[in-house]
Amino acid sequence: MAESAKRVIKVHPDDNVAIVVEVGGLAEGEVLNGDLVVTAAIPQGHKVALADILIDEPVVRYAEVIGTAVTAISRGDHVNEENVRLPEAPSLDDLPLATRPVTKQEPLDGYTFEGYRNPDGSVGTRNVLGITTSVQCVAGTxxxxxxxxxxxxxxxxxNVDYVVGLNHSYGCGVAINAPAAIVPIRTLKNITHNPNFGNEVMVIGLGCEKLQPSTLIDDQPVRIGGLNDQAQRY
Structure with a gap:
């Protein structure tokens, strides 16, 4: 059996499966990480068991239970819909709140990258002009x-890498002051906050729409100017 380079990703330390990322997948008999023998051909994007999983024991990915074993799964087996039972989805009325605290990650040290520092302190890796709309009617424009x-x-x-149009299907005869309207409006605002856009806002509208351009930029300074001049190392 031939030793293979590491070609799987274990997303979280608590996971008992890993994701095959090798183009073409893994062949039966390959050895991963020194002692993990692949027991069957596993396509790219599928899961391989990192430990023995007994019947009714949880299958864990992203540190979350994604199902339970229907049959005994051995270390190195192909984990798929044939040997995993998916959990029953809760109703929308019973969705639990995410209360588990997020583990604080240690900051990376000794790494740099070329980026663009924006006036608000954020840093982008691209220098892109983004043009959004206040209404779907101007998508063609x-x-x-x-x-x-x-x-x-x-x-x-x-110095400008690219230009993108941020079209959407919102903004015309909508109940702009309805309680839930904040959700799509906030979403459109947050898209324009992408640091790769250089903290500049360009909005195209008609003037007759319920969602006026000013609503999309009312929390941002409107400036006359261009994007970043050159990349710096951070």
Whole structure:
């Protein structure tokens, strides 16, 4: 049996399965991490058992129980829908709150990357112009603007990596002051906060929509200026 390089990902230390990431998957008989023998061919993206799992014992991924074993699963077996019983989904009325505290991770030390520091202190890894809309009716206009910018402006600004249109299907005859309207509005705002957009906001609208452009930028300073000039190392 041939020893294989590490080609699986164990997402969390408490997991008893790992994800096969090797293109083409793993072959029967391959040996992982020195002593884990693959008992059957496992396709890419599927799970391999890292420990023996008895009948009705939990299958754990992301430190969460994703199912229970229908049959005994041996270390190195292919874990799939044939040997795992999925848990019954709770009703929407009974969804529990996520109360488990998140473990604080130690900061990385000794690593650097090239990035763009924005005026709000965030750092992006790209310098992208994002154009969003206040209403779905201008999606065609945004697509046309993005196409023209790619052809005519980007070649003149080598410090700008790309331009994207952030189209959506919201904003026209909606109950803009309804209690739940904050959810889509907050979502659209948060998309524009992506640090790769350089903390600049560009919104295209018609003026007749319920969701006015000012609503999308009322918590951000409106400035006249371009994106970052050059990358720095952080």
């Amino acid at each position: 945004v697509d046309y603007v993005v196409s023209r910018i790619k052809q005519e402006l980007l070649p003149r600004f080598p």
